[in-house]
Amino acid sequence: MREEQQFVSGLYARLDALREEAESAVQASLAQVGNGLQARLERDVMVAEQSGLLAAFDAGENGLCFGRLEFGDGRDHHIGRIGIRRADAERTPLVIDWRAEVARPFYLATGHTPMGLRRRRHITTEGRRVTALHDEILDLTDTTRTGHEAADADEVLLAALDSARTGRMHDIVQTIQAEQDRIIRAPHRGVLVVEGGPGTGKTVVALHRAAYLLYAHRELLAKRAVLVVGPNPAFLGYISEVLPALGETGVLLATPGELFPGVTATGTDTPAAARVKGRAEMADVLALALRDRQELPEPGAPLIIEHDDGELVLDWTIAYEAREAARAMELPHNLARPTFAFRIIDALTAQLAERIGHDPYGGPNFLGPDDIAQLGKGIAVSPEVHAAIEELWPTLTPQRFVDDYLAEPVHLSDEDAAAVRRAPGGAWTAADVPLLDEAAELLGKDDSAERARAEAERQRAVAYAQGVLDVSYASRTYEFEDKEESDPDGSEVLLAHDIIDAERMAERQEEADHRSAAERAAADRTWAFGHIIVDEAQELSAMAWRLLMRRCPTRSMTLVGDPAQTAESGGVGSWRDILSPYVADRWEYARLGVNYRTPAEIMEVAAEVPRAAGVVGFEPPSSVRSTGVRPWARCVGDLAAGVAEAVAAETPSVGRLAVVAPRALHEALAGKLDGVPAGGEPDLTRPVVLIDPRQAKGLEFDTVLVVEPALYGTSDLYVALTRATQHLGILHTTPLPPSLTHLS
């Protein structure tokens, strides 16, 4: 213990020194008021590099070092949350990043396959103090004993699983299990599907995979950012601290309803409307509806345009020919519009020239090319002509087009149209967001002026970056990284002088100077993410998948889900159905089978629900622990009073309790619960929260009280029953569903 404490103290001293160095470097750089480009360049490079380091150092503050590997060949490594090197000339690793290849036996070695290990040690710390050691002997011929050999090899894991919840998910670097490690480090770069029952660690594993990928492919992913999609804001809040605790900040967390910049989805759809809006056919329906917006005057009822040089007649034929020419461009609507406009202007010019320059005696037109050009100019700037063009081929924004469409839905059955119809200008819903995105694709954006500006800006940035390269010094951007020489991606340790390409440097500078890649990604509908993680992926509609696939042209994705937890109204069918349009069968599948959250006693009760409903292919995960505490059910006369009484009795002294109840009951229940608000997004860090079954998705609490289970659908009930890490109680006034009657 003393030895480890000494080591850990030394490690923190080094961390402090590094942090101080980085801080003063930032301060000094910021204080520089040097004139001219050179000073500014140096400052920007320095600030960007050191700020990245600082984020990682902050992450290292808690649980900096948690393991030690002693190999049979004498190698001896400490494993930590981030890698740190000594200040010596060789920059010897002091503690190895958990993501480095050399740290892998920490997670995978077993007595059967020791991977060269003699001893594996778990080091538990509180702040900077070492509080416990757990040793495992992997070489059975080794007779040395330290007195810390654990009787139960899973002691550290079980302690983590038993600990009181805080309302925020924690990282699991100290206790990643072998089946999880294989997923976290899966070499597959395309779509990886991770399935598993409740509590099997799908979410936490996906987040660690993001951290791993950011480490293994930092150059690419730091620039393109990682997107994590989760079902609702409370869930995103719940998982928001995991990646920062691992030193990673280049990640954007978003719900599907937040993926269209500039639109906030505040409305809600009926299940029927969400179903219709989510269907893949909506892509074709919108395309057809957009063609309908490319109109023609009725034959025989032309548009008459007043013009200085006389009346212009825009008839069916002129409009038809212009429309065919514009459609033949096969461009998005707004980008094809200039073709339509030019054709109309040309035709009207010809019409006017014919009328003005017409020789009544059959000779050639009196007007020369210059006169005709002049006429054309007059027509091209005529507001009346433009109004007519706008009427036939309107310039549309995605918002306007979808809003118009939902007010008058077409190309749908009467029933479906009735489900989605709404008054113009209504609030956007999450299911509208993929429609808006689809519309944006169909419409396109005439951004030629913007692009010209951006290109000029880029040229300036490249010139600037060239300057940076000239003054850059051989400092390590990520000095704490400790990739072994043998790592396939050993080149990840970035040296400023490695970045020989001024264009790439310009891109990096752009990020450093202004916003992070994640921030820029959040504001850019066409951003291509380096990797996307989708949690509760089974919930997404076909249209939402179209949107997500557009955000990830490389198809580097980790999709996490559990079909048994799919809510009835959303979701598409199988992974194959979801993925085959995008990646055919080039995706990999991994399954997690151990439930780390819910004790066996609770899992047994919960599993009855899908089983009784005959959910096809249902296979409950096996719980890693049992608590000996059985779930209970109580029939009460006054529901609100019964719930309040149970909350008072069951609220843990530390930890969290959730009351899961149908939304309609929230007002009544909240009235009896002190300081527990009804409605809105729950604050999960409070000791007691009131949520509905949909909000419970992905979350967990020490104690869960499920109210009126007979009112839930199968999957919602299954989700609600599998949220507790310790205790589960059920309160009801109406009879229990058959799958739960054995509890009464």
Ligand SMILES: Nc1ncnc2c1ncn2[C@@H]1O[C@H](COP(=O)(O)OP(=O)(O)OP(=O)(O)O)[C@@H](O)[C@H]1O
């Ligand atoms: N190896 C591990 N060490 C410690 N805790 C773990 C480990 N694996 C999972 N857990 C914990 O188990 C709980 C459940 O994990 P998580 O929420 O990721 O599961 P899930 O499969 O996404 O569940 P659900 O589908 O029910 O939302 C979390 O508290 C997580 O930290």
